[in-house]
Amino acid sequence: MNKGFIAAAILSLSCSSAVFANQSCDESPLRGYMGNIANEMRSMSTDIKSGDHDAAAQRVETLITYFEKAQGETPYKFKVENLQGESLAVQQAKYEKVVDDTIAVLENLEGALQSGSSSDVRKWLGEIGVQRNIGHGAFRVNC
Ligand code: HEM
DSSP states (O other), rough: OOOHHHHHHHHHHHHHHGGGTTSSOOOOOOHHHHHHHHHHHHHHHHHHHTHHHHHHHHHHHHHHHHHHHHHSSSSSSHHHHTHHHHHHHHHHHHHHHHHHHHHHHHHHHHHHHHHHHHHHHHHHHHHHHHHHHHHHHHHOOOO
């Protein structure tokens, strides 16, 4: 596998959204978990670069626990938009579905790391990028 390419892809996954972070956003627990997720992605990149797939798989398990915590939170955007009642419930359910899908992708990535299939590792890393774009596109406010 082209480790340099994969490492660069992971780095761009974990860093790009931080560029747009802004002080005026509320410091929410969800933002905290997202910061942890970005850090863990960087560590996973280092593990893959050094060929340590077992350590990378452990990182994926940690990522899953952060997404499970993120699952119980509400995006700040819903507060900005003053969502309440039924519309809040509908949007929260959509958000939780995207988190669920992301956890499913991470489980597939863990399986690929354990089986040593480079093409599958690449495929699922790409899918994490897709999930991040869906999640940020729908639920992250630009403040
Ligand atoms: C590996 C994939 C991901 C990475 C590396 C990542 C990283 C980050 C980072 C660094 C932030 C904080 C900076 C900012 O606001 O731009 C953030 C915010 C945010 N992310 Fe992610 N993210 C990922 C996936 C997701 C997914 C799948 C979702 C939704 C299901 C999501 C939803 C959000 C939301 C809603 C915020 C704003 C925080 C808030 O509303 O309190 N992210 N993300």
